[in-house]
Amino acid sequence: MAVLTLTIDERPVSAREGDTILQAAREAGLTIPTLCQLDGLSLVGACRLCLVEVEGSRRLLAACVTRATEGMIVRTATPRLIEYRRMIVELLLAERNHLCAVCVANGQCELQQLATNLGIDHVRFRYQFPQYAVDISHRQFGHDPNRCVLCTRCVRACDEIEGAHTWDVAGRGSHCTVITDLATPWGESTTCTSCGKCVQACPTGALFHRGSTVAEMRRDRSRLSLLVLAREKKQWLL
Amino acid sequence: MAALKLATAWLGGCSGCHMSFLDMDEWLLELAGRVELVYSPLMDSKVYPSAVDLCLVEGAVANEDNRELLLTIRKHTRVLIAFGDCAVTGNVTAMRNPFGGAREVLRPVYLDNGDDNPCVPSARPSLPLLLDRVEPIMSVVAVDHYLPGCPPPAARIRRILEELLDDRASQEQLLDNPRRGHSWNVSSSIP
16 A cells, blocks of 8 residues: 655654545644544534645645645644634534533533633633523433534434434524434434434534433443444454 | 732622632632732622722623623723633523523513512612623623633632732832833723
């Protein structure tokens, strides 16, 4: 397999042909913030947190869906990129009711961790305070759209790994929500197998185990990639 | 050097941030030696004084009293700290916002679920008017520092106070030196 050499943040990095910038960076021990990306799921490039500057390109490129090429010069943390990332996270926080203090995922939340890593101690945008009902019709799980960032990890986990496609996205713009079946209550879904993969995939407190209260929600998101590895490469690492 | 004038205020919050303030335990003795507490729910003070150096503001802006006090604080304070999540984001105090304005919140509480003679308590002068929308304090006044947490842990409160107190010490030294000039450069404008 051909090996490529590229430069990420002034460091020479090698990558396999076909690798994305994100994969090359991670293998070199460099961190690029991500949210919608989850190992084991397909890539959608939706959250824009992994935007990087590539020399010769006037556009910013999403590292998760951009292939590394020979001689590429990539910058992942310029002041402009950091400002955009802060803005994205602040907009996500302002768009829904992300109340960390009373959230099941407090302390275990990828959105909260992103905000912490970016040094966000307040949000510059006016909070929207939308009204969304929590769905706890399912016997084991709950869905709280107030905490949803519309990363679609649940949609992809359900479709690609479980093969049920119970989840999908409805609505437009900031009024989008993830729905089960044709926007029926989760507990009445005829396609849901109650496997819980969506709950494992969720980065925030939007999907949770019923019965978990503030800061009690625990997940193991790596289980999904282990499942995919076992299925596709017959490697069982459990 | 005169002791720094410290104030703390309690707007629309649960006072948990002030409880956390008290959790600084024995360091409070050291703090007491370095500052003069001029206004606080922890003491008997009725009127916010003028020329306050530093004020920790707990809670969101939920009613007219909160708003008036906050404007007074900003006017008379050099450094204003948003103290805890309610002040920084609205947090739990702002959880009523998705349900609508003050009327929509008061109706189910006082009218729909009232037993005998249900009525909304007449607002002025006995009770401050609820605002239609609970806001973080930064939407009413300029904020100099943000101290997040629900509540902020005592160590975090101590850290910011120590840094600001030490900063003041160094700034006072600068003031003593005629060639160096300026004192604190902190934004204090009311938008």
